[in-house]
Amino acid sequence: KLQQCVWWCGCACVTCVYAFVCAYLLICTYICVCNSRKDVITVTPWLAPVVWEGTFHTTLIDAIYKMQNITVATTVFALGKYVQFLKDFLESAEKHYMQGYRVHYYIFTDQPEAVPTVTLGASRSLTTLKISSSNRWQEITLRRMERLEKLIETQLSNEVDYIFSLDVDTKFYGHWGVETLGDIVAVIHPGYYSTPRDDFPYERRSESQAYIPYGKGDFYYGGAVIGGRVEKVHKLAKTCRMQLDVDKANSIEAAWQEESHLNKYFLYNKPTKILSPEYLWQDTKYITPDIKIIRFSQVIKNYAKVRPNP
Amino acid sequence: MPSNKYLFLVLLAGALMVWVIYLGYASHMFRNMQLGKQMLTHARNCNTPLYTPSLLNGRKDVVTVTPWLAPIVWEGTFDMNILDAIYKPQNITVANTVFAVGKYVQFLKDYLESAEQYFMLGYRVHYYIFTDQPEAVPTVTLGADRRITTLKIPGSDRWQEITLRRMEMIENLIETQLVSEADYIFCLDVDTKFYGHWGAESLSRLVAAVHFGFYSASREHFTYERRPESQAYIPYGEGDYYYGGAMIGGLVREVYKVTKTCHLWLDMDKANSIEAVWQEESHLNKYFLYNKPTKLLSPEYLWHGPYAGNEVKIIRFTQVWKDASKVRPN
Numbered sequence A: 001k002l003q004q005c006v007w008w009c010g011c012a013c014v015t016c017v018y019a020f021v022c023a024y025l026l027i028c029t030y031i032c033v034c035n036s037r038k039d040v041i042t043v044t045p046w047l048a049p050v051v052w053e054g055t056f057h058t059t060l061i062d063a064i065y066k067m068q069n070i071t072v073a074t075t076v077f078a079l080g081k082y083v084q085f086l087k088d089f090l091e092s093a094e095k096h097y098m099q100g101y102r103v104h105y106y107i108f109t110d111q112p113e114a115v116p117t118v119t120l121g122a123s124r125s126l127t128t129l130k131i132s133s134s135n136r137w138q139e140i141t142l143r144r145m146e147r148l149e150k151l152i153e154t155q156l157s158n159e160v161d162y163i164f165s166l167d168v169d170t171k172f173y174g175h176w177g178v179e180t181l182g183d184i185v186a187v188i189h190p191g192y193y194s195t196p197r198d199d200f201p202y203e204r205r206s207e208s209q210a211y212i213p214y215g216k217g218d219f220y221y222g223g224a225v226i227g228g229r230v231e232k233v234h235k236l237a238k239t240c241r242m243q244l245d246v247d248k249a250n251s252i253e254a255a256w257q258e259e260s261h262l263n264k265y266f267l268y269n270k271p272t273k274i275l276s277p278e279y280l281w282q283d284t285k286y287i288t289p290d291i292k293i294i295r296f297s298q299v300i301k302n303y304a305k306v307r308p309n310p
Numbered sequence B: 001m002p003s004n005k006y007l008f009l010v011l012l013a014g015a016l017m018v019w020v021i022y023l024g025y026a027s028h029m030f031r032n033m034q035l036g037k038q039m040l041t042h043a044r045n046c047n048t049p050l051y052t053p054s055l056l057n058g059r060k061d062v063v064t065v066t067p068w069l070a071p072i073v074w075e076g077t078f079d080m081n082i083l084d085a086i087y088k089p090q091n092i093t094v095a096n097t098v099f100a101v102g103k104y105v106q107f108l109k110d111y112l113e114s115a116e117q118y119f120m121l122g123y124r125v126h127y128y129i130f131t132d133q134p135e136a137v138p139t140v141t142l143g144a145d146r147r148i149t150t151l152k153i154p155g156s157d158r159w160q161e162i163t164l165r166r167m168e169m170i171e172n173l174i175e176t177q178l179v180s181e182a183d184y185i186f187c188l189d190v191d192t193k194f195y196g197h198w199g200a201e202s203l204s205r206l207v208a209a210v211h212f213g214f215y216s217a218s219r220e221h222f223t224y225e226r227r228p229e230s231q232a233y234i235p236y237g238e239g240d241y242y243y244g245g246a247m248i249g250g251l252v253r254e255v256y257k258v259t260k261t262c263h264l265w266l267d268m269d270k271a272n273s274i275e276a277v278w279q280e281e282s283h284l285n286k287y288f289l290y291n292k293p294t295k296l297l298s299p300e301y302l303w304h305g306p307y308a309g310n311e312v313k314i315i316r317f318t319q320v321w322k323d324a325s326k327v328r329p330n
Helices: A002-034 A058-066 A080-096 A137-142 A144-156 A230-249 A258-268 B002-026 B028-045 B080-090 B102-118 B159-164 B166-181 B252-271 B279-290
Strands: A071-078 A102-109 A124-130 A162-166 A170-172 A184-188 A221-229 A273-275 A296-298 B093-100 B124-131 B146-152 B184-188 B192-194 B206-210 B243-251 B295-297 B317-319
Touching: A002 B002, A071 A080, A071 A144, A080 A102, A080 A170, A102 A144, A137 A144, A144 A162, A144 A230, A144 A258, A162 A230, A184 A230, A184 A258, A221 A230, A221 A258, A230 A258, B093 B102, B093 B166, B102 B124, B102 B192, B124 B166, B159 B166, B159 B279, B166 B184, B166 B252, B166 B279, B184 B252, B206 B252, B243 B252, B243 B279, B252 B279
Parallel strands: A071 A102, A071 A162, A102 A124, A184 A273, B093 B124, B093 B184, B124 B146, B206 B295
Antiparallel strands: A162 A221, A170 A296, A184 A221, B184 B243, B192 B317, B206 B243
């Protein structure tokens, strides 16, 4: 009978210990999970925040920016067959992009009549700007910096506070709000966020103004998203445009056109905020576990069908 | 029969042990302990030329960004070479204010000597020492581009009074002198000493330090002022962090706003015969709740005593031990 007693006591003890340890570990896990992201780096070596899901509270950040009554300009280039992407871009932006804030879209296109009519929310407007096209897609992308620079100079400096320059062959899938605002904002290219720096497709020819030698560089930034305060983005566009002009005079075209020049600029003028690849993904890419949400993504397209030249 | 039961018990205990160990391994707690060790190696490598910024490798045992995306500065999260390359060309001047009244003058020597070893090295620094005994300010060898200005102020027989008047005095100093002389300002307590690097990683528009006593506590335990009659009142359920009053920093014009507002609130409280539970620290916490700092310094920058915590890998600035009855007037 004593043995039976001991046995039951032993069982009870073991079960209690087990329950206690489990509860303790689960509580610790819960507390740890509550404290932001633990699987990714949320600040750069120059202490610029890297924006990931789970690192920010929209309510807190909205409270800071709503008071400031800001206007956000959003530029997009839709030339030639790229006008087909405008409808999805604008409709998805109206669902996810800067909701509750004053937004002014600037659509650069060679076919103003092809700009779709999209229902815009309150405090949101759209301006179409006619520009000439080219029969080389590289030429189109290279002239974006110049056009962005001119737009800011002629129209934006008094009208808006922040500007985002976005690629049009994209779509919004999730929240993109004022957590993205900063002095100069860059996005991490989705294809290179976990590759070593010497594998970045920087321009490696020293003849180009976009040249970055091996062993240098912080991240590989995507050219599809540039953002920040209007005066800072103007400086960026102006510098890149000048460097693009020098390259053109020397008959050299950087490996990834303006994206190469952008990466050079950001190496020597560090972004004050970096958007994680959640803010620039590719529909063709397999979603890795650290990407908890896709907010903005380049849609699948047949290059042969949309580009004027190979 | 009994032997079978014992066997069953042993097997059950064994299975449970295996399960518990697995749970422990899978939990964040264990993972963080491992990462803590990795972090130290990473920190040592931070300033070597081979150090590469990464989105996946680095310090993960602490939170490095606030919910409003202000960076929290911990060892291992920043590269001094990059930061110096940003700030040195700006040719900045950093003001450093400190109050040494009554017996607190005894702390000045260690404070200044250690600042000369660790604080903003390579930058132009101007110390402003508020004291009632200018003759007691020690002579300390200063580095190049660094100087001291002593400002005589009246003493008091209440230490609370001394601490309450600091906001007003810093506000006046900024108005009359600093707005044209300095870019950044740090207002620090004098009963402290620097033990480690404090550099340009601490610069931002508005900088607060997380109080060493509360960095892992939940907000209900923060010693905010809880009486609605005080201007420093913060109700339960509100609050981000508990900030230490021993460190306020930032651009001169931003810190001016802090001191002016807190001075106003302190005067209102005085008129209503109420003194906040932790004097100006309570008012500071109220200010920072509604005017979020743009950068937070981890408790490395405001510690207490010689023993670091698990996450605090380096002590940069700490309050020295003092016998309160021997130094305070009341």
